[in-house]
Each structure stands twice: as C-alpha cells, then as structure tokens.
Amino acid sequence: MTANKPIYHFQVGDRIEITSVELQDVMRRRLLDLGFVPGTVIEVVQKSPLGDPLAFKVFNTTIALRKEESSLIYGKKVYKEVV
Amino acid sequence: MAHTIALAGNPNTGKSTLFNLLTGLKQHTGNWPGKTVLRAEGELKTEKHVYTVIDLPGTYSLYSNSADEEVARDYIIFEKPDITLVVVDATSLERNLNIALQVLEMTDRAILCVNLIDEARKKGIHIDKEPLSKQLGIPVILISAREKIGIIQLLKTIDQMTEGKIETQPFKIKYNQTVEKKIKQLEPQIKQIIGNALPARWVALRILDGDIKLLDSLKSYLQNPDFVAEKHQPAQGGCCHGA
Numbered sequence: 001m002t003a004n005k006p007i008y009h010f011q012v013g014d015r016i017e018i019t020s021v022e023l024q025d026v027m028r029r030r031l032l033d034l035g036f037v038p039g040t041v042i043e044v045v046q047k048s049p050l051g052d053p054l055a056f057k058v059f060n061t062t063i064a065l066r067k068e069e070s071s072l073i074y075g076k077k078v079y080k081e082v083v
Numbered sequence: 084m085a086h087t088i089a090l091a092g093n094p095n096t097g098k099s100t101l102f103n104l105l106t107g108l109k110q111h112t113g114n115w116p117g118k119t120v121l122r123a124e125g126e127l128k129t130e131k132h133v134y135t136v137i138d139l140p141g142t143y144s145l146y147s148n149s150a151d152e153e154v155a156r157d158y159i160i161f162e163k164p165d166i167t168l169v170v171v172d173a174t175s176l177e178r179n180l181n182i183a184l185q186v187l188e189m190t191d192r193a194i195l196c197v198n199l200i201d202e203a204r205k206k207g208i209h210i211d212k213e214p215l216s217k218q219l220g221i222p223v224i225l226i227s228a229r230e231k232i233g234i235i236q237l238l239k240t241i242d243q244m245t246e247g248k249i250e251t252q253p254f255k256i257k258y259n260q261t262v263e264k265k266i267k268q269l270e271p272q273i274k275q276i277i278g279n280a281l282p283a284r285w286v287a288l289r290i291l292d293g294d295i296k297l298l299d300s301l302k303s304y305l306q307n308p309d310f311v312a313e314k315h316q317p318a319q320g321g322c323c324h325g326a
C-alpha cells in the first residue's frame with residue numbers, strides 16, 4: 001500500500017487515485033466539477049521547470065493546477081488505466 | 084409565440100456547430116446583459132413549430148463559479164427554456180454527464196444529445212442509448228452535428244416534446260440522509276415564498292451549498308413583476324407543457 005500524499009508530489013507518468021480534496025467552498029466546487037473527485041484516477045502529464053504549475057490528465061482533458069491547489073488534493077499511486 | 088430551446092453542455096462538445104446547423108443563417112449575436120459573454124440566438128422552423136434557439140456558453144458546471152456558468156445557469160433556471168438540449172461528447176461521456184445531471188435537477192424538459200458519435204464510432208466506443216435514456220429518464224439521441232447524423236430524429240423528438248407527447252422522469256441524485264433531511268425541511272418554506280416558479284429541491288440544494296450569489300439573483304428575480312403572476316401557476320408538469 002502506498003500512502004496518501006498531495007498530488008503535487010507525484011512525478012510525470014504517475015497514475016494517482018484521488019482520495020480527498022481538502023479545499024473549501026468555490027474552489028472545492030470548481031475542482032470537483034473539473035473531475036478531481038475522490039475515486040477518480042488521474043495522471044501527471046507535465047511538470048513546468050519549477051514544478052508549478054503541474055498538468056494532469058483528468059477524464060480525457062488536460063488540466064493545469066497551481067501548487068496552491070494541487071498541494072491540497074490527496075491521492076495514492078495506482079497501477080490502473082486512466083479514463 | 085416561438086418555443087425556446089437552449090443548448091447547454093461542456094466546452095467544445097459541438098453546441099455551436101449544432102446551433103449553426105439548426106438555425107442556418109437566421110441568427111443574431113450580442114452580449115448577455117451586463118456580461119462580456121457572447122449570446123447567440125437563432126430561429127429554427129420544423130414542419131410543425133417555430134423555435135428560438137439559444138446557444139449557451141460551454142461550462143463544466145452550472146454552479147456559477149464564473150460569468151459563463153452564471154449566464155448558463157440563470158438562463159435555464161430563470162428564463163426556463165421550453166426544451167434544454169444537453170450536448171455531450173460521446174467520446175468523453177463520464178465527464179460530460181456531470182452537467183447533464185445538474186440540468187436534470189433544474190428542469191424536466193431536457194433531451195440528451197450525444198454528439199460526436201462519428202468520432203466515437205471511429206474510436207470503437209459504443210453508446211448504449213436505451214439504458215442511458217431509461218436511467219436518465221429523458222430522451223437520448225445519438226448525433227453528429229458535423230456529419231449531420233441523427234438530426235431528423237432530434238427534430239422529431241423536439242416537436243414531440245413540445246406537443247407534450249413525451250413524458251420525462253428526470254433522474255434526481257439522492258444525497259445522504261443528512262442532506263435529504265435538510266432538503267425536506269427547506270422545501271415547504273421555499274415553496275411558500277416562490278410557489279412553483281422555481282424547482283424547490285434545486286433551490287434548497289443551493290442554499291445548503293451556501294451559494295450566496297444565487298440568493299442575490301433570487302432576490303432580484305422575486306422583485307420582478309412577472310414573477311408575481313407566475314408564482315401561482317401550477318407546477319411545470321414534465322409532460323404537459325405546451326400541450
């Protein structure tokens with residue numbers, strides 16, 4: 001078993017199952033709407049030179065998140081296909 | 084008076100392509116009042132009816148996190164189009180159904196247009212139309228706005244819905260016990276204030292979500308003279324509108 005950690009800390013190519021979204025209010029709503037829902041498997045597709053922002057593939061769409069957000073979304077590494 | 088059809092859905096699902104196909108050259112564009120969001124409106128004539136079609140901005144959600152979402156939400160909830168076409172991408176159905184479920188919490192008169200069916204077929208994606216329609220409780224039409232597939236079927240379904248010949252039973256998400264209990268408590272109070280003018284369950288959910296901006300829109304809606312007349316009208320029946 002791998003431990004849950006902020007999705008900010010994963011590497012390009014990693015597949016992550018989201019375990020929790022520790023943001024509140026409008027930002028939380030927004031991220032859920034974009035597909036960052038617990039149980040969903042996402043993939044890290046690109047990292048900028050300084051590591052921020054980070055791009056994820058979520059339900060077939062690439063979404064870039066700043067560290068502010070991606071450090072508050074938790075997940076664990078998995079070895080299954082991303083939708 | 085012309086019936087109204089709104090096109091809603093995620094960005095890039097082909098709403099404008101469908102809009103252009105349906106309305107041809109009979110369009111006019113401008114901005115939504117007070118917003119820098121483009122508003123496109125056009126006319127559609129079928130064999131039996133005349134419609135005004137409104138192309139809503141593409142959004143991932145209708146919870147008003149942005150000007151686009153607010154425009155789309157306010158149109159569906161306050162302007163109450165006779166029919167809402169939810170345009171979804173056949174190759175990315177799971178993501179797209181989020182907004183479809185949100186629309187079904189707001190209106191009974193919706194049709195799911197599964198667009199880009201040509202693209203889906205190329206990718207070997209098969210859409211099980213009947214079970215999807217059964218589960219969502221609304222008609223599901225497989226279309227390609229670009230390749231002009233399924234459009235006749237869509238127009239037929241639009242006319243039938245307008246004539247009250249289609250009974251929908253929109254799927255409503257059931258929330259956990261705590262939330263459902265609170266909805267039950269709020270609903271009668273909401274109905275007392277706004278009658279049947281807006282779906283009480285949806286308003287209750289927005290209040291529970293702490294959607295302050297909606298409460299502002301709601302207040303101005305309640306002060307609108309048209310509202311007073313509407314409050315006492317019978318509830319919007321799923322099937323009988325315009326019948």
Ligand SMILES: Nc1nc2c(ncn2[C@@H]2O[C@H](COP(=O)(O)OP(=O)(O)OP(=O)(O)O)[C@@H](O)[C@H]2O)c(=O)[nH]1
Binds near residue numbers: 095097099100142230
């Ligand atoms: N293959 C295929 N492509 C389509 C179809 N419908 C639309 N497209 C293409 O998808 C792209 C987006 O189409 P639009 O009509 O602009 O999408 P939209 O939903 O209006 O986008 P927003 O207004 O940004 O939300 C365009 O390149 C279209 O040509 C279709 O049925 N099949």
Ligand SMILES: [Mg+2]
Binds near residue numbers: 098099100138141
């Ligand atoms: Mg468009």
